[in-house]
Amino acid sequence: MAIKGFKNFFRKIFSNIFKNKKEVKLGFYGPPNAGKTSLANRICKDFTGEEIGSVSKVPHETRNVQFKEKVEISYKGKKMTFKIVDTPGIATKIDYEEFLKYKVNKKDAKKRAKEATQGIVESIKWLDDMDVVVVVLDSTENPYNQVNITIIGNLVARKIPVLIVANKKDLRTSNLKKIEAAFPEYEVVGISAKYGKNLEDFYESLFKLSKKL
């Protein structure tokens, strides 16, 4: 009994010493085509020289959870190591006919739809494993989408810190204020993942959130 107590005591001390050096599991969640992979790519490219996945105008380009380990992000002299987890976009419906509009042939469209449904199930399963989640939203779209609310609600219920990124702020129809109004309890950072705009604010918020872990 006493030995077990000592073991637990030392385990706690060691885990506290190395707490700040552990890898933070950083998930990118959101609806399809919001720019999750674009943002994850930019971070990975900047700090490892390699991208995490391909991007496309066709929705559900990311159909598997993809990750990059030991990504050391430096910002204003501070360093943190992350495991970047890029997830397939979460949706409540998938129709292969939607992909035909993007000149994808019928066979590939059906395959894409099948893989996309599996990807969504996989995304949901990974929610539990995250330390911090960046919810990437398309700032040109209506934020009052139930998928966004469900994702954020789940993260709150699991006590996982959330940062909302309003992507595509470079576009004329971008409306950051609408996203801020939809989620007044969260910090919203407007960026353009495609052009690397305002990433400083993103890193600032990410470090602030991750430090609390």
Add this chain to the structure above:
Amino acid sequence: MKVKRGMKKIKGFSLQFLPYSEIKGLNGDERIRKILNIVLGNNILILQGKLKTDEETRLIGDTMAMIGHVKGFKGIELAVISENGNKGMFGKMKQGIVRSLSGGDLGAITIIGPASIVKEIKRNPKKIELLLSR
């Protein structure tokens, strides 16, 4: 019967209202099964109250697992409209007591429809618009 150009007949569907008392005593699995049974019968479900967040996520996961296995099923459209969360401390406490007594957020309304019928649910904080497929 002549159909005007661009005015196709909407395939049959019905609206079904489900009071919260119908799902109150059910566990998560049973709730989701009940909801999916209604939606798979080409009904638009109007549910009094709302599901728990983990139930909502499971509903999405189960829906995805059914696409490709149930003929013609493309998923669901889902929207929840509830009271504004910008309440003071006292308001939140009052809401918490009411919820614990009733077993759920009865001030909320959840709309779930099959994606083959409900094209889009446009949602603003206090308004829901259902756009139906033709």
